[in-house]
Amino acid sequence: MEAAAGGGCGSGPPLLLSEGEQQCYSELFARCAGAAGGGPGSGPPEAARAVPGAVTAAAGPVADLFRASQLPAETLHQITELCGAKRVGYFGPTQFYIALKLIAAAQSGLPVRIESLKCELPLPRFMMSKTDADTRFGNPAELHGAKVQIPYLITEKNTFKRMDDEDKQETQSPTMSPLASPPSSPPHYQRVPLSHGYSKLRSSTEQMHPAPYEARQPLVQPEGPSSGAAGAKPPRHQASLIRSFSVEREPHDNNSNYPDEPWRITEEQREYYVNQFRSLQPDPSSFISGSVAKNFFTKSKLSIPELSYIWELSDADCDGALTLPEFCAAFHLIVARKNGYPLPEGLPPTLQPEYLQAAFPKPKRECTLFDSYSESMPANQQPRDLNRMEKLSIKDMADFPVPAQDVTSDDKQEQNKTRLEQNKIRLALKSTVDEALPKDMSEDPATSKDSNSLKARPRSRSYSSTSIEEAMKRGEDPPTPPPRPQKTHSRASSLDLNKVFQPSVPATKSGLLPPPPALPPRPCPSQISHHNVNSECSAQPRPPTQLPNYGDFRLQKQSEQASEAEIHPQLNRAPSQAADSSPTKKDIPYSQPPSKPIRRKFRPENPAPENQEPSSTVGGPASAVTGKPHTAVQKQSSKQKKAIQTAIRKNKEANAVLARLNSELQQQLKEVHQERIALENQLEQLRPVTVL
Amino acid sequence: MAVCVAVIAKENYPLYIRSIPTENELKFHYMVHTSLDVVDEKISAMGKALVDQRELYLGLLYPTEDYKVYGYVTNSKVKFVMVVDSSNTALRDNEIRSMFRKLHNSYTDVMCNPFYNPGDRIQSRAFDSMVTSMMIQVLSRAPCCRAGEALWA
Numbered sequence: 001m002e003a004a005a006g007g008g009c010g011s012g013p014p015l016l017l018s019e020g021e022q023q024c025y026s027e028l029f030a031r032c033a034g035a036a037g038g039g040p041g042s043g044p045p046e047a048a049r050a051v052p053g054a055v056t057a058a059a060g061p062v063a064d065l066f067r068a069s070q071l072p073a074e075t076l077h078q079i080t081e082l083c084g085a086k087r088v089g090y091f092g093p094t095q096f097y098i099a100l101k102l103i104a105a106a107q108s109g110l111p112v113r114i115e116s117l118k119c120e121l122p123l124p125r126f127m128m129s130k131t132d133a134d135t136r137f138g139n140p141a142e143l144h145g146a147k148v149q150i151p152y153l154i155t156e157k158n159t160f161k162r163m164d165d166e167d168k169q170e171t172q173s174p175t176m177s178p179l180a181s182p183p184s185s186p187p188h189y190q191r192v193p194l195s196h197g198y199s200k201l202r203s204s205t206e207q208m209h210p211a212p213y214e215a216r217q218p219l220v221q222p223e224g225p226s227s228g229a230a231g232a233k234p235p236r237h238q239a240s241l242i243r244s245f246s247v248e249r250e251p252h253d254n255n256s257n258y259p260d261e262p263w264r265i266t267e268e269q270r271e272y273y274v275n276q277f278r279s280l281q282p283d284p285s286s287f288i289s290g291s292v293a294k295n296f297f298t299k300s301k302l303s304i305p306e307l308s309y310i311w312e313l314s315d316a317d318c319d320g321a322l323t324l325p326e327f328c329a330a331f332h333l334i335v336a337r338k339n340g341y342p343l344p345e346g347l348p349p350t351l352q353p354e355y356l357q358a359a360f361p362k363p364k365r366e367c368t369l370f371d372s373y374s375e376s377m378p379a380n381q382q383p384r385d386l387n388r389m390e391k392l393s394i395k396d397m398a399d400f401p402v403p404a405q406d407v408t409s410d411d412k413q414e415q416n417k418t419r420l421e422q423n424k425i426r427l428a429l430k431s432t433v434d435e436a437l438p439k440d441m442s443e444d445p446a447t448s449k450d451s452n453s454l455k456a457r458p459r460s461r462s463y464s465s466t467s468i469e470e471a472m473k474r475g476e477d478p479p480t481p482p483p484r485p486q487k488t489h490s491r492a493s494s495l496d497l498n499k500v501f502q503p504s505v506p507a508t509k510s511g512l513l514p515p516p517p518a519l520p521p522r523p524c525p526s527q528i529s530h531h532n533v534n535s536e537c538s539a540q541p542r543p544p545t546q547l548p549n550y551g552d553f554r555l556q557k558q559s560e561q562a563s564e565a566e567i568h569p570q571l572n573r574a575p576s577q578a579a580d581s582s583p584t585k586k587d588i589p590y591s592q593p594p595s596k597p598i599r600r601k602f603r604p605e606n607p608a609p610e611n612q613e614p615s616s617t618v619g620g621p622a623s624a625v626t627g628k629p630h631t632a633v634q635k636q637s638s639k640q641k642k643a644i645q646t647a648i649r650k651n652k653e654a655n656a657v658l659a660r661l662n663s664e665l666q667q668q669l670k671e672v673h674q675e676r677i678a679l680e681n682q683l684e685q686l687r688p689v690t691v692l
Numbered sequence: 693m694a695v696c697v698a699v700i701a702k703e704n705y706p707l708y709i710r711s712i713p714t715e716n717e718l719k720f721h722y723m724v725h726t727s728l729d730v731v732d733e734k735i736s737a738m739g740k741a742l743v744d745q746r747e748l749y750l751g752l753l754y755p756t757e758d759y760k761v762y763g764y765v766t767n768s769k770v771k772f773v774m775v776v777d778s779s780n781t782a783l784r785d786n787e788i789r790s791m792f793r794k795l796h797n798s799y800t801d802v803m804c805n806p807f808y809n810p811g812d813r814i815q816s817r818a819f820d821s822m823v824t825s826m827m828i829q830v831l832s833r834a835p836c837c838r839a840g841e842a843l844w845a
Contacts, residue, residue: 290804290805290806291806293806294806294807297807304807305815307807308805308807308808308815308816309816309817311805311806311807312801312805312816312817312818315804315805318800318801318804319804320804320805320806345817687810
């Protein structure tokens with residue numbers, strides 16, 4: 001440092017800085033330089049402003065820093081002149097250090113002279129705006145709402161008072177202690193955007209450990225005006241966010257290139273969001289529809305315009321549905337808003353869906369990620385990976401010093417190795433995350449192009465009930481209601497239509513009947529009648545007639561074969577009668593309508609004579625019948641009557657059954673009508689803009 | 693390019709109307725209002741055919757001395773009306789079409805938002821920024837237009 005200071009300074013006096021001073025000055029310089037040159041996402045400060053290749057501190061933050069030293073303006077002018085900045089036109093490292101030393105001199109009452117530089121001086125004191133996280137933590141009850149809106153200046157004043165005390169401590173204590181306490185902090189602070197928020201985080205977290213870490217709090221970072229009030233708030237809110245969510249601190253906060261700390265989702269927050277997602281939608285890889293999400297987020301009691309804006313931010317592909325990363329982003333924004341943090345103009349990079357998916361893969365994917373990392377990393381880091389995975393769920397307050405100590409510089413691996421003995425497990429956490437995120441960054445460009453494709457994706461995922469536009473465009477009808485007929489079938493099956501229709505209406509009447517496999521059923525009624533008749537037949541000689549026109553299908557199946565058997569006797573009777581033609585003629589008048597039975601009779605007629613011994617009952621009537629055609633006629637008429645009566649009875653039964661069925665179906669129809677009306681009403685309500 | 697952009701609901705009340713504030717806004721609001729008649733005329737004229745066949749872009753509704761008014765209607769009878777400065781002579785038809793398409797896409801995005809109830813005023817910031825981008829082009833391009841088309845070819 002000294003050599004650099006001496007060498008870099010062209011015409012200035014050789015500058016001797018103690019180690020503490022060196023550290024402090026380099027930090028401050030880095031901050032000024034970084035604050036000037038770094039915007040969001042910038043890495044190590046590369047403020048090569050006026051002089052390419054040289055690191056300079058821009059005038060703005062430097063001026064603020066100087067003003068913060070509370071020296072009168074003319075003193076500051078003197079200092080600026082003396083240090084050579086005015087001469088060379090910029091604040092190089094040398095000039096900056098000289099200036100700081102002169103400030104220290106002035107603050108301790110020494111005249112502003114070059115000679116003062118040679119003295120042993122305390123560190124310059126700057127009234128920095130300290131995070132009011134301290135005050136916040138002092139009053140946990142005031143975490144939300146109004147406290148947050150406190151203007152920047154007021155908090156500055158608060159912190160200033162604290163600063164005074166701490167400064168005195170600082171000056172009293174050896175210069176080394178507070179500044180040197182985190183040995184790795186200088187490299188850390190080189191990342192200004194991070195340090196800005198992160199140091200606040202650290203200081204806020206350190207508040208939790210008042211005793212040992214009190215001394216660190218005076219290590220206030222000069223808040224460059226670059227971040228401004230909005231910048232001050234996010235860390236505050238971040239702190240409150242952390243507070244509200246868990247005790248666990250964010251171990252990976254310092255690892256990213258993104259300065260927007262409050263927009264990072266911690267592991268625990270992530271788990272919480274994922275659980276909420278699962279409660280709404282069991283499948284983590286699927287979407288939450290718009291209406292479901294709307295109901296859910298409305299519970300957060302934010303105003304509708306704000307919720308609408310949050311949705312706009314988080315639904316990256318504008319499809320009216322939220323995937324898991326989109327949902328996490330939305331939830332995080334809502335939480336941030338609830339804690340008072342103003343909503344950003346655009347979706348922060350850490351909340352982009354691609355980033356969220358990359359940084360927080362699903363648990364199984366996480367394992368694979370770490371497996372791949374373990375392959376790439378040296379073997380001695382593998383146990384760290386495993387430790388990392390084990391420690392993921394641990395709420396470890398002891399992680400605090402790790403962020404404080406940890407590094408974001410490129411040589412972090414070496415540093416980790418050196419600290420392996422000190423803090424193996426904690427560093428495992430850090431290092432793996434460190435390596436995880438840079439890889440995530442590299443993934444991001446690859447996945448960023450997906451955003452375009454997402455936008456270009458046809459809006460086929462719109463499930464929102466209010467997205468009329470989508471429905472119109474697709475020209476879809478509302479999804480048809482679930483098929484009702486199933487119920488009717490199920491109901492009908494309770495009626496057992498099979499049973500209903502078998503014994504029911506003769507084929508002439510009902511079209512409901514499954515067309516019987518042609519003809520066999522037809523003779524059933526005759527067969528039934530024959531059965532009934534047969535009982536009488538045994539007593540009486542059997543008339544050869546049958547009444548096939550009254551179709552009784554009750555005994556359809558069982559009697560199919562028997563019907564044929566019955567046909568045979570009839571046929572047998574027919575040929576056995578006097579005239580072959582006469583029975584046909586007799587048959588014809590009786591069985592005019594169903595010609596099929598006649599056909600049927602004729603068909604088996606040929607083989608019929610061969611099957612003359614079907615059964616004894618058949619044989620009985622056959623033999624009995626042969627004798628007397630005229631008595632057969634009389635008996636035919638009586639049998640006819642009985643057959644007719646039975647047929648009538650059966651028809652009535654069938655009627656009753658059908659009437660019942662009809663009434664039930666009517667009822668179902670009414671219900672369906674009502675449902676339809678209800679749905680149409682709903683449709684009317686939900687869609688005020690109707691299509692013409 | 694637009695001097696005034698308006699989104700009119702089916703019931704002919706405005707969902708969103710914005711004009712370049714440099715001039716008298718009332719004049720633009722009135723122009724949009726009167727253009728609705730022309731829109732209805734065009735719709736009914738084309739409406740003999742099936743809705744599907746009807747084109748969404750209505751084209752030039754009517755020209756005045758200083759301004760031209762273009763119209764576009766969606767399938768749900770939401771109308772977009774755009775008032776363009778007549779001095780932008782080089783404004784081609786397909787550019788107007790592309791602007792309407794952008795409007796339509798942004799409107800669709802707004803509709804996707806479940807917190808937006810159809811019929812409400814459009815308060816989406818993304819929509820606002822899109823319209824601003826369309827309107828800002830007028831301010832930046834107007835001098836170029838007068839200078840010639842080549843400047844923004």
